[in-house]
Amino acid sequence: MMDYPLLIRSMLERGRLVAADQEIVSRDFRGVMRYTVREMYERVCQLAHALDRLGIEPNEHIGSFAWNNHRHLELYFAVPCSQRVLHTINIRLFAEQLVYIINHAEDRIIFIDEDLLPLMESIADKLPLVERFIIMTDAQEMPATTLKNATLYEELIRGEMTEYAFPDFDEWTTALLGYTSATTGMPKGVEYSHRGLFLHCMMALVGELGVRESDVSMPIVPMFHVNAWGRPFADTWIGAKQVYPGSRPTAKDFCELIDHERVTYSAGVPTVWMGILQHLKSNPGAYDVSSVRCLLSGGSALPQSLVEAYEKELGIPMYQGYGQTETSPITFISYPKKKHQNLQGAERYRIRAKTGHIVPGLEMRLVDPDGNPVPYDGKSMGELLLRGPWVLRSYYKDPEKSREAFLNGWFRTGDIATMDSEGYLQVVDRTRDLIKSGGEWISSVDLENVVMGHPEVLEAAVIAVPHERWQERPIVCVVLRPEAVDRVSKEDILQYFEGRVAKWWIPDEVIFVSEIPKTSVGKFSKKTLREQYQSGSL
Amino acid sequence: MMDYPLLIRSMLERGRLVAADQEIVSRDFRGVMRYTVREMYERVCQLAHALDRLGIEPNEHIGSFAWNNHRHLELYFAVPCSQRVLHTINIRLFAEQLVYIINHAEDRIIFIDEDLLPLMESIADKLPLVERFIIMTDAQEMPATTLKNATLYEELIRGEMTEYAFPDFDEWTTALLGYTSATTGMPKGVEYSHRGLFLHCMMALVGELGVRESDVSMPIVPMFHVNAWGRPFADTWIGAKQVYPGSRPTAKDFCELIDHERVTYSAGVPTVWMGILQHLKSNPGAYDVSSVRCLLSGGSALPQSLVEAYEKELGIPMYQGYGQTETSPITFISYPKKKHQNLQGAERYRIRAKTGHIVPGLEMRLVDPDGNPVPYDGKSMGELLLRGPWVLRSYYKDPEKSREAFLNGWFRTGDIATMDSEGYLQVVDRTRDLIKSGGEWISSVDLENVVMGHPEVLEAAVIAVPHERWQERPIVCVVLRPEAVDRVSKEDILQYFEGRVAKWWIPDEVIFVSEIPKTSVGKFSKKTLREQYQSGSL
Ligand SMILES: Nc1ncnc2c1ncn2[C@@H]1O[C@H](COP(=O)(O)OP(=O)(O)OP(=O)(O)O)[C@@H](O)[C@H]1O
Ligand SMILES: Nc1ncnc2c1ncn2[C@@H]1O[C@H](COP(=O)(O)OP(=O)(O)OP(=O)(O)O)[C@@H](O)[C@H]1O
Ligand SMILES: [Mg+2]
Ligand SMILES: [Mg+2]
Structure with missing residues (x-):
């Protein structure tokens, strides 16, 4: 077969071809804006030209410090498709962690949302490598800021051409750079290749939990952490309507967006779903959430009681995804088998709260502390090892942590799990x-x-x-x-x-x-x- | 990301892990047999060991001359996963074409279904390179045959070990070899790489027309032509129930299998659907076909009247796929956009009979005879050019045809089409x-x-x-x-x-x-x- 590189460009170009008129909705503290995939595409081209004008070299890192919004989406495409690397900075890290990762990544330019300026200003003097900030705002004028070399995003791209000849290059080229959540220590960097994201996002379109053209997808999971589980790429690729919840979103904002935009699909961490459940229960009848087809919960264990509450109280099916920063992230998904779909009572929710089946494309092992396989009997615990095209090769500039993370070419997840005879994994706990x-x-x-x-x-x-x-x-x-x-x-x-x-x-x-x-x-x-x-x- | 090769093994291993108890049904002129994915896996391992024992080298070609049945499925996995190449011989070609492709492919061993023996016997003396035949039958004894060096499949694998350490190797390795249908001239050979099939089959799991674990998939499209559109691989990967219609299937056989096995998904050419429609209409009430969720028609243009008849008379939605031997095969699929799903009357069927949207992963152009792009206005005709990871690199041992088939790195489909502003392609005709x-x-x-x-x-x-x-x-x-x-x-x-x-x-x-x-x-x-x-x- 053809030596055709697997590139993010492919997703963008298909999105424009088959879904040029599809809507993209982006909320921000000023309100909700909407445009089409066609307009998004044109602005992505303009942004790519602007990056050329700024003289940013291939493979150079560009930081983003932003919420889930349309400009962040434009960065998701323009930066990697023009062969640079987008470092999505986790805005919620502590100041010292932020300083660490921005310096570690050697970002020289950072795109930043207006309302995050104070946070960046408070650490800017510890970022000697950063030369330039691009401020993302709908405001016509530059907000007051102490950041040096600040330019407005809209001024940066204004007047640039709305077509861009995105080049072909090696699929192993890094597209994005992200850091782990720092739950257990300092954040570790992971480089995502075009090839890895292409395959991961194709997988994210598979099966009942794959987003479809007919879906309205609202990624709650932040674009500043593990590529928002691949949603911005995959949703654009398939031509779904996308809804970005923007700055400091609250449970109320999520509920309003679900109601007004007729959201069918959303992904987020369990604490977000707990908050939304509380909000809906405290405001009975205030929102119409009947459009929702399914919710995907991941990032930490999904309490069985939450699945049950969503189904019984709201009529909304919730499923679990499991993954890691190191694995792009999705590795397991809990959609029940046909024979388990009509289970009733406790058994129903026990299955539904399982971590899930390995997704197509990955390979797993479960081993005891000596590295020997443990039986798949639903009881024996072992550390989960993974291999696959969207599993990291090594941590970015961290040889020591990289050495610890692998066992004979397998990535050690650091998570303990069981596997039953039906292929359902259950994550038992982190080793720690x-x-x-x-x-x-x-x-x-x-x-x-x-x-x-x-x-x-x-x-x-x-x-x-x-x-x-x-x-x-x-x-x-x-x-x-x-x-x-x-x-x-x-x-x-x-x-x-x-x-x-x-x-x-x-x-x-x-x-x-x-x-x-x-x-x-x-x-x-x-x-x-x-x-x-x-x-x-x- | 990890340097993890995209191999067919990955599909087989996941199938066994998540769907060991899933059923595989295989019809033949003697009746219907059924076994599980676990048993299939074990026999695949036995077959791989048997190929080792026979001394078949890596990359050597192994011919299959068979219907859609469980032994053919075992060949689909055992041959490529043990790093040999399965040449699926189109049993319906004319004798001279058969002789041409078997010699061209240099097959030295051929696996053949019992009821196809007479056909093979009639050309065997023109196949000087073939050294050995493996007869696939449920019979305990060797059927009478003039073929030299004939062994029973069941004897070949008997006693072999039911585990096999399938190796890692380069994803660009050829997995299958197939020839075009010879609609326009002599058949041309296409080598399918593991990488290409991995990506194509992942795509075949995407969206509404992707097969799911809950589906019962019956590939009518023959396994001796373009990999049965990838179904045997993709269905195993996702863990769906599979139904193989076996030897010389008639419209009656298809209807019986749909009814008895509760088939939800099937793929075939328009003439098959015409036959099934006639049969159902001539036998009103004889079959329960209500299990069917969708049918995929491809291989030649789908008449609008057929879509309409299936929907109105049987309540079965039929969609169109378009592709070629050269493209693994699927390149376009006609699932309508959300906004077109509730169209009524003529407009409904006009959209439904469109060739469809380009599938995720491929890239297209439409050019006039001088190679210049034609507008995407739904009227302007141009030749369809394609690029992508499951598009051929060149024809097998045919430099001249290979030269004609490409234009600046793009594959020339030889089909004339239009593209409208909604991204629907319409194949107008073959150039010829x-x-x-x-x-x-x-x-x-x-x-x-x-x-x-x-x-x-x-x-x-x-x-x-x-x-x-x-x-x-x-x-x-x-x-x-x-x-x-x-x-x-x-x-x-x-x-x-x-x-x-x-x-x-x-x-x-x-x-x-x-x-x-x-x-x-x-x-x-x-x-x-x-x-x-x-x-x-x-
Ligand atoms: N569905 C889930 N069930 C249980 N645990 C989960 C699930 N999803 C994710 N996790 C946990 O989250 C981890 C991955 O989280 P992430 O990559 O965001 O960083 P982290 O592990 O929290 O931080 P760090 O690696 O920096 O300590 C997994 O290793 C696992 O422990
Ligand atoms: N949905 C479809 N609508 C219209 N034409 C189709 C469709 N699907 C396939 N085709 C036609 O079938 C061709 C591919 O067929 P295939 O690869 O089986 O061999 P062939 O082109 O018929 O034979 P050969 O290339 O040997 O002449 C396409 O190029 C196209 O002309
Ligand atoms: Mg971790
Ligand atoms: Mg052809």
Whole structure:
């Protein structure tokens, strides 16, 4: 077959050819704007010309510091299709992490959303390599800023030609650069090749959970983290209507957009879905969410109670995706087999809360600490290893972490899982979060799953604490519904575990907190909880 | 990203992992057998070991001469996954063409279905390179045959190990070899790489017309022609139930299988669908075909009247695929856009009979005879050029045809088409079948489309005949329904064109025939019609 490189350009060109009139909706704090794929394409071409004019070399890194909006989408295409690399900076990292990754990536130019200026200004003096900022705003005039060499995005692209001869080049060329969420340590960089994204995004169009031309897709998962799970590329490729929720979106914003734009498909982390569920329940009848065909939850374990609540209370099917920054990210998807689709009762939600089946294109192993395969019996736990065209080759400029991350050419996910005879994977825990109690393992995720089924519990996280006799024991941090704070006792919580898990799994202690600390992408930060526990501030 | 080769093995391994218990049904003249993906996998491993034992080298060609059945499926996986090349021989070619391609491919071993033995025996003495035949049959004993060095398939694999360490190798390695249908001349060979098939089959899982785990897929399109459109690979990959219709299947066999196996998805050429429609209409109430979710028609133009009949009379949606042996084959698919799904009346079927949208992954151009782009206005005709990862690089051992087939790196399809502003391609005709009348072009396909809408017409083909003044003029060959033979006159047919096409398009002559000659894969053979006309035998 032809030596045809797998490039992101292919997605853009097909989108324009088959869906030129398709709508793209972009919200921002000023309101909602909409344009067509044709107009998007033209602005992408203009932006590519502007990058040429600025003299940016092939393979140079360009930072984006932005929400999910139409200009970020334009960067997603213009930068890699003109053979530069888009470094999507996670705006929610701590200042020191931001400084670290921007310097580590050697970004010399950063595209930044207007409302994120203060954040960037606060660290700008620690970014010696950055030469230029491009401000993304609908405002006609340059907002007041202390950033040096600031240009308005709209001025940058104005007058440029609306066609661009996007070149052919090697499919192994890096297209995007992203960093991990820093749940367990400093963020690690991952380079995404055109080839890897092409294949990952094709996969993201497969099956019942693949977005279709008839869908209205709203990526809640941020474009500043793991390529928004590939949605901007895949949705453009297939010609779906796209809805970008923009700056500081709240549950209310999401609900409004679902209602007004007739969203059919959305992807996000469990904490987002918890927030939306709360908002819908507190405002009965306020929104029409009947357009939604399915929701994809990923980034951390999906509590079974949440799947159940969405289906029973809202009539919305929610499915789980599993993946990592290192894997572009999607590796497993939980769509149930035909024979499991009509299960009823507890069994139904048990299957639906499974991590899922490996997606087409990847290969897996489950190994014990010695690297030997564990049986696929639904019980034996092992570390999940992965291979595949959208799995990283090594961390960016980090040989030490890269060495640790591989075992005979397989990527070590750092996650412990089981695999059953039907091919459903169940992620049990991160290696670091597993509780080693008296030589046996307790899954913090399983315990959370149980306690979050308690009707008065909003959120809960389980961590290991040191124990003289058992080495480690679980304790649980619980956020109650405001109305329930005086009604529910520690004993009530402990009792709730009884009969639901083995006796020796039941946590030693319950700590009521007003909030579970979260990471940059809304995951429970157990690292923070452990630190708080150690310093006595929990 | 990882340097992970795109190999067919990946599809097989995932199929086994996620769908080990899924059913595979295989019909043959003795009856219907069924087994699971797990058993299929084990026999694939046994077959791979047997090929090793026979000493077959990497990249060596292995011929298959077989119907759509489970042993053919096993060959589809065992041969390429163990790094050999499966040459799927089109059993319907003429003897001289068979001899040509088997010798051209240098097959030294051929796997052959029992009931095809007489055909092979009749040409065996012209196949000096073939050393060995493997007979595929459920019979316990070797059928009587004059073929030399014949072994039973079941004996070949018996006792071999049911696990095989399928190796990693270069994704550009050839997996399958196929030849074109010989509609226009001698068959031309196309080598399919693992990479190309991986990408093509991933694409075949995308969108509404992608097969899903919940589907029951029955590939009618033969496994001896263009990889059965990739279905055996893609269906195994996604874990769908597969139904193989086996030896000499008739419309009755297809209807029975649809009914008994609850088929949801099938793919075939228009003449097959015409036959099935006739059979269903002649046997009202005899079959339950309500399980069918969609049918995909391809290989030649889909008459609008057929789409309409399937929808109105059977409630079954039929869609069109377009492609070529040279393109693995699928390049365009006709699933309508959301905004076109609820069209009613003529407009509905006009859109549904469009050739369709380019599939994700490919790139197209439409050019005039000088190679300049023609406008995408739905009217301007040009030759369709294609590029993409599953488009051929060159014909197998045929430098001359290869040279003609490319224009600046683009594959020339030899088909003339229009493209409208909604991205729908319409194939107008083959370059060779277009009728050049007085400096203007008449589409034989359009004329056929019109006349096949006549309620008393079963089939019709339009060819060009030489004309003194206009260079060429169309004539139409018509097969009437048996009941209508005495009722319908040539004038009735000509009258039917009036108001439906421009006056000067109306054919000069109507010839009633009892059958339209067909090619090896059931296409109208206009080459034969033209020859018959020239020799005065039409
Ligand atoms: N569906 C899921 N179920 C359980 N865990 C999940 C799921 N999806 C993602 N995860 C967890 O998230 C991890 C991937 O997250 P990500 O790549 O965003 O960074 P991180 O691992 O949180 O941060 P870092 O690697 O910097 O510590 C996985 O390894 C897994 O632990
Ligand atoms: N949906 C379709 N509509 C119209 N024509 C089609 C369609 N699908 C396939 N075709 C025709 O079939 C051709 C591809 O057929 P195939 O590769 O089987 O061999 P062939 O072209 O018939 O034979 P040969 O190339 O040997 O003459 C296309 O080039 C096109 O002319
Ligand atoms: Mg991680
Ligand atoms: Mg051809």
